[in-house]
Amino acid sequence: MSMDTDPQPQGDDRDDDAYVLDPKTVTAILYAVEIRDAARLSELMAPLHAADIADLLEQINAFDRSRLVRLYEGEFDGDILSELDDSVREDVMSLLQPSTLAEAVRELDSDDVVDLVEDLAEPQQEAILDVLPVQDRIAVRQALSYPETSAGRLMQREVVMAPEHWTVGEAIDHLRNSDHLPEQFYHVVLVNPRMHPVAQVTLGRLMGAPRATPLAEITEEVFQIIPVTQDEEDVAYAFNQYHLISAPVVDDDGRLVGVITIDDAMIVLDAEHEEDMLHMAGVTESSLSDRAIDTSKARLPWLGVNLCAAILSSLVIAQFEDVIAAFVALAVLMPIVASMGGNAATQTLTVAVRALATKDLTPANVMRVIRREVLVGLLNGIIFAVVMGIIGMVWFGLPQLGLIIGAAIVINMVIAGLVGTAVPVILDRFGADPALASGTFVTMTTDMMGFFAFLGLAAVVLL
Amino acid sequence: MSMDTDPQPQGDDRDDDAYVLDPKTVTAILYAVEIRDAARLSELMAPLHAADIADLLEQINAFDRSRLVRLYEGEFDGDILSELDDSVREDVMSLLQPSTLAEAVRELDSDDVVDLVEDLAEPQQEAILDVLPVQDRIAVRQALSYPETSAGRLMQREVVMAPEHWTVGEAIDHLRNSDHLPEQFYHVVLVNPRMHPVAQVTLGRLMGAPRATPLAEITEEVFQIIPVTQDEEDVAYAFNQYHLISAPVVDDDGRLVGVITIDDAMIVLDAEHEEDMLHMAGVTESSLSDRAIDTSKARLPWLGVNLCAAILSSLVIAQFEDVIAAFVALAVLMPIVASMGGNAATQTLTVAVRALATKDLTPANVMRVIRREVLVGLLNGIIFAVVMGIIGMVWFGLPQLGLIIGAAIVINMVIAGLVGTAVPVILDRFGADPALASGTFVTMTTDMMGFFAFLGLAAVVLL
Incomplete structure (x- = not known):
């Protein structure tokens, strides 16, 4: 059993980047690859966790990556594949000899194999499943039969369970006589005779309680059952909300079929956050290691939507060409109204x-919340209306211009408060992702309304 | 020991909101509060987890909240306080009788008390610490002596440990004879005679191994030691990157002082994500239950920064009043150049x-990455330059106008790729939060450069 007790982060004085791959190590590794020194490479890679090696492979360029993988092939660990981003993973898998790949996949837990193969094309998927022992292959196929992003894809099938009427002593003896306990488990799930989970007991409590205590007396207060078809998003929410460490998964008949642990939930939660953040900016699934042409293609659709939105705003402006021609100051000031509304709406x-x-x-x-946001828009709108009204008046010496820009800012910031809340809420109500498209739609609205309010008021007052 | 085995989410057919507080339950609870029916309220609240009750208290208005808390006071659980948002928490604490509050706080683990009191003013902090048993009070004070957002604030002081030379049998006997095992623990930390942690063993493995096995032979491969002064952000990163469940915390001399578990790390990670997302939009710490006036104040600074940025853009436009006066079409089209650059930069x-x-x-x-982003900007810039060039030409019948807007879009989208990556990287290098301010600064740059490139080219070509 290898033991990695090197307290690396402690020796590191750059607090801010305590765990990041050290640039010196990266340079040394790339040099070892350059001079094809496999022994030195092994030595440098030995202290790295599979997740760090995966990060390294993602960060270096494709040429270095292929040389590194080939040189390191003899020691390539299956966990590295699990940790890799999808885009780089396929690349690395194609670099490995079939025998190395088979060995790497055989080392993995069945839920990690599911994660590895679920996005592959049929023939590649089959090639990998073929190298697995029969039992694992069945487990993976079973998991793949559940809908994508469902609890069934996340769960481990190995569950440690005990009949609900057992005592602590019976459970401990049973565990100590089991041949195949999972590598990581934190609870014993209590089941009734129909295999329905009814409660769970933590290993810590099991350890601490007298042998004669019935298990039913030391169960955990918080106990959530996850249906196998539940969306992984809801699974992650439950783990986060109820601070779960592991939770039993049941089929449609309520029978125990597996268990989900917090590490799986944490990965989903992380992916959700990423998705929300990227979707708001109109970026879809991506990786820093994607090629420029792929990134470019991925970003085109939202830029296209944005172009249409921008053209709509231009059409609004075009309605007021006369008043702009008469007062060029309007062209100078109009982006301010749009920008303040856009910013307030984004907040x-x-x-x-x-x-x-x-x-x-x-x-x-x-x-x-909507009432509050509209009120916030009104309050802040009034403040900036006063500021900008004075600036507009002084700058261009037209008192009416100050009034116009002030009024337009108030109107636009109230609209910002309204659409900024209402748009995501409505999208959510209709089952759409509230992050996706909201940004473009909301700023389109504040741009158009900003130009319309400002130029419209100007046309009425100044012409 | 109460046992909540109600598989609530299963009975719920709205997949999308499997765990959200049911609006019917909320209505029923508010009705019970309205008619002051404490028995009915208890009945309705009984199946709810403390986290759900906290959510409920955050979602209802201040008047209902105070009536609910007073009616429910007799059963108020300490965990509800832990789960509440800071803004609502102080409000709720002030509603509780001192005796109820004392009882609620006494129920909590010391790390939860730390979380509860760390943001309170000195006298309130003292009042709460006074109700704790001496030992807990010392633990909380010790934790508060570590820097804010450090590992020391997150950790539990109760650690289950064993000398590194023990066998499985010795460890199990010791655990079974301990009076005070923590409620939740997942590992036994192995320490050397100087109390330095050297490895850890999961309870599952301890359960499964023969009694004569030395603990040193069944230690976990992945083992990270957290320095007590490490920032919580780095702690959360380590848990996420290395899939840790718990990790020992050491003082400056490397001696074991506590343990951090994944649920604490998950809360930090969640807060980090929130912070990143909000900071990018220029929103600082906030809660939906804040009052409008507080929200308004919190958002003013970034709106102010945005106003300055918008005025700078206007100053750029003001330099080209002549050419705009001659060709009003420029005023119509110029927001498109700025908008496309801003959108690409945000992506x-x-x-x-x-x-x-x-x-x-x-x-x-x-x-x-910077080279790639600039290349992506160039590629997408060329595509939209062609599209917009044609539109500009057809719309206004000026071929030069098509060329000018096309060229300006290419220039601005290349700049977007450059500043969109460089600004956060530079902020990060100087130890600033890359999310904070990036958004405003980056779109200010693309606005200014967009107007400058478009109007500048127009002045040269058209005048």
Whole structure:
């Protein structure tokens, strides 16, 4: 059993980057690859966790990556594959000899194999499943039969369970006589005769309780059962909300079929956060190691949507060419009205998207939140209206211009508060992702309304 | 020992909101509060987890909240306080009778008390500490002596440990004879005679191994030691990166002083994500239950920064009043150039901020990522330049106008790729939060450069 007790982070004085791959190590590794020194490479890679090696492979360029993988092939660990980003993973898998790949996959737990193969094309998937022992292959195929992003794909099938009427002593003896305990488990799930989970007991409590204690007396207070078809998003929410460490998974008949542990839930939660953040900016699934042409393609659609939104704003401006021709100052000031509204809307939108994700924004408080956001828009709108009104008046010496820009800012910031909250809430209500598209739609609205309010008021007052 | 085995989410057919507080329950609870029916309220609240009750208290208005807390006071659980948002928490604490509050606080683990009191003013902090048993009070004071957001604030002081030379049998006997095992623990930490942690053993493995096995032979492969002064952000990163469940915490001399578990790390990770997302939009710490006036104040600073940025853009436009007066079409089209640049920059920026947070963007690949983003800007810029060039030409019948807007879009989208990556990287290098301010600064740059490139080219070509 190898033991990695090197307290690496302690020796590191750069607090801020305590765990990041040391640039010196990266340079040394790339040099070893350059001079094809396999022994030195092994030595440098030995202290690294599989997750760090995966990060390294993602960060170096494709040429170095292929040379590194070939040189390190003899020691290539299956866990590295699990930790890799999808885009780099396929690349690395194609670099490995079939025998190395088979060996690497055989080392993995069945839920990690599922993660590895679920995005592969059929023939590649089959090639990998073929190298697995029969039992694992069945487990992986079973998991793949559950819908994508369901609890069934996340769970481990190995569950440690005990009949609900057992005592602590019986459970301990049973565990100590089991041949095949999972590598990581934290609870014993109590089941009734129909194999329905009824409670769970932590190993710590099991250790601490007298042998004669019935298990039913030391069960955990918080106990959540996860249906196998539940979406992974809801699974992650439950782990986060109820501070779960592991939870039993049941089939449609309520029978225990597996267990999900917090590390799996944490990965989902992390992916959700990433998705929310990227979607708000109109970026879809991506990786830093994607090629420029792929990144370019991935970003085109939202830029296209944005172009259409921008053209709509231009059409609004085009309606007021006369008044702009008469007062060029309007062209100078109009982006300010749009920008303040866009900024206020983005603030509101971000808070709303986040609150929807954490289920803090619900039917119980949505009207109050919208009212509050509109009020915030009004308050801040008035403040900036005064500031900008004075600036506009002094700058261009036209008192009416100050009034116009002030009024337009108030109007646009109130609209920002309204659409910034209402748009994500409505998208969510209709089952769409509240983050996706909200940003573009909301700023399109504040741009158009900003130009319309400002130029429209100007046309009425100045012409 | 109470046991909550109600498999509530299973009975719920709205997949999408499997765990959210049911609006019907909320209505029923508020009705019970309205008619002051304490028995009915208890009945409705009984199946709810403390985290759900906290969510409920955050979602209802202040008046209902105070009536609910007073009616429910007799059964108020300490965990509800731990789960509440800071803003609502102080409000709720002030509603409780001192005796109820004391009882609620006494129920909590010392790390939860730390979380509860760390943001309170001195006298309130003292009042709460006074109700604790002496030993807990010392533990809380000790924790408060560590820097804010350090590992010392997160850790539990109760650690289950064993000398490194023990066997499985010795460890099990010791655990079974201990009076005070922590409620939740997952590992036994092995220490050397100087109390330095050297490895850890999971309870599952301890259960499964023969009694004569030395503990040193069944230690976990992945083992990370956390310095007590390490920032919680780095702690959360380590848990996420290395899939840790718990990790020992050591003082400056390397002696074991506590343990951090994954649930604490998960809360930090969640807060980090929230912070990144909000900071990018120029929103600081906030809660949906804040009052409008507080929210307004919190958002003013960034709106102020944005106003300055918008005025700078206006100053750029003001330099070209002549050419705009001659060709009003420029005023109509100029927001498109700025908007496309701003959108491309936000896409790039979001990817960069996220990659910095996950430590995927490092000195090893930063130059390659910047080159790629600039190339993506160039590629997409050319595509939209062609589209917009044609539209501009057809719309206004001026072929030069098509060329000018096309060229300006290419220039601005290349700049977007550059500043979208470089700004967060530079902020990060100087120890600032790459999310904070990036958004405003980056879009200010693309606004100014967009107007400058478009109007500048127009002045040269058209005048």
